[in-house]
Amino acid sequence: MPAPSLPPTPSQTVGPFFAHALPYAEGPFAVPEDHPDAIELHGRVLDGAGEPVPDALLEICQPGLFGRCPTEADGSYRFRTARPDTYIPLLVFARGLLKPVWTRVYLTGDAPFLAGLDPVRRGTLVASPSGERSYRFDVRLQGDRETVFLHHVPPRG
Amino acid sequence: MTDDPHPHHLTPSYRSTVLRAPTRPPVRPALDPEAAELLDPVYGHQPVGPLDHDLTRQHEGEPIGERIIVTGRVLDSRGRAVPDTLVEIWQANATGRYAHPVDRHPAPLDPNFTGSGRCLTDADGRYRFVTIKPGAYPWRNHPNAWRPAHIHFSVFGTAFTQRLITQMYFPGDPLFAHDPILQSVPRPQDRERLVCAFDLDTTEPEWALGYQWDVVLGATPFEED
Numbered sequence: 387m388p389a390p391s392l393p394p395t396p397s398q399t400v401g402p403f404f405a406h407a408l409p410y411a412e413g414p415f416a417v418p419e420d421h422p423d424a425i426e427l428h429g430r431v432l433d434g435a436g437e438p439v440p441d442a443l444l445e446i447c448q449p450g451l452f453g454r455c456p457t458e459a460d461g462s463y464r465f466r467t468a469r470p471d472t473y474i475p476l477l478v479f480a481r482g483l484l485k486p487v488w489t490r491v492y493l494t495g496d497a498p499f500l501a502g503l504d505p506v507r508r509g510t511l512v513a514s515p516s517g518e519r520s521y522r523f524d525v526r527l528q529g530d531r532e533t534v535f536l537h538h539v540p541p542r543g
Numbered sequence: 544m545t546d547d548p549h550p551h552h553l554t555p556s557y558r559s560t561v562l563r564a565p566t567r568p569p570v571r572p573a574l575d576p577e578a579a580e581l582l583d584p585v586y587g588h589q590p591v592g593p594l595d596h597d598l599t600r601q602h603e604g605e606p607i608g609e610r611i612i613v614t615g616r617v618l619d620s621r622g623r624a625v626p627d628t629l630v631e632i633w634q635a636n637a638t639g640r641y642a643h644p645v646d647r648h649p650a651p652l653d654p655n656f657t658g659s660g661r662c663l664t665d666a667d668g669r670y671r672f673v674t675i676k677p678g679a680y681p682w683r684n685h686p687n688a689w690r691p692a693h694i695h696f697s698v699f700g701t702a703f704t705q706r707l708i709t710q711m712y713f714p715g716d717p718l719f720a721h722d723p724i725l726q727s728v729p730r731p732q733d734r735e736r737l738v739c740a741f742d743l744d745t746t747e748p749e750w751a752l753g754y755q756w757d758v759v760l761g762a763t764p765f766e767e768d
Binding site for chain 1: 550551554557559560561562563564567570571579580582586589620633635644657659695704706707708727733736757758759760764
């Protein structure tokens, strides 16, 4: 691939004051309630001390679907989306994150990408069943159980 | 990577990074062209309204402050226009106060200013907002900490991996040197790219000052030549 000619605009934190601009009522609901493959994906965003991150913004993207959900005071979020073929890409912005973090939500541990990860850490990408069609996925930004985060920018030549 | 224009996660001068910055190196997955991360994000819930780009016309009266036009192009890493992509902005009012319950800055709210807007880029990748110049405001990061005036930008692009949230600053602000968020960008030439340019041609006589600011999105692994 030839070297890109323009360097990207640097990232800056989403800050604490996005609530009047980015969240919208339908944002967490990527599919309607009666969608045949609807699942609930919920969890919490936690910092390095295990404290909730109440000012994060999460986004998911699947074929034909997009979801956006801010965290509540207890760090919790809740999406309704479609059961993925493999995984759900998850992007997390927050005050204190100067650039977002990327991760993936797998509903089972049976995936080639997971097999290539450190066995101690791969479980951070696997959601736990928490009821009928419901899965729990916590994001730990830091600490012993830090979520595996991904880097998608190709090397610049 | 020495030419990475983005801030490091851990920037202790910005205190909130200390417990939120990931400490493990990120994993680089091999993305095939069908990878979910490369999808064009569908943000179809909310159609963009004809006045969503004009933050001075969202209420009964006009907001107080210096009326400005902020426009520019959204480009990919080869300098090509990114048309029809969503750009969202939000900002403080002219006094430096956000219309947000968490903002405790004792400066007046403006009943005629919410401070959020959005638009789609045109065929040339151009966005255009009409707003008022935001004020600087204090924060509690360190003693006598003030943020330089800025407008938050959220941009989509054509692949989810290009998703960008950043802040645009105004030229010549004396607070730049004292702001750990702007200074978190390691190289001065990259910090300069977060500062818009005053432009007399964009300025509309007897009405509003004009500023130009382009946004360049990151490369994607399968960009066509």
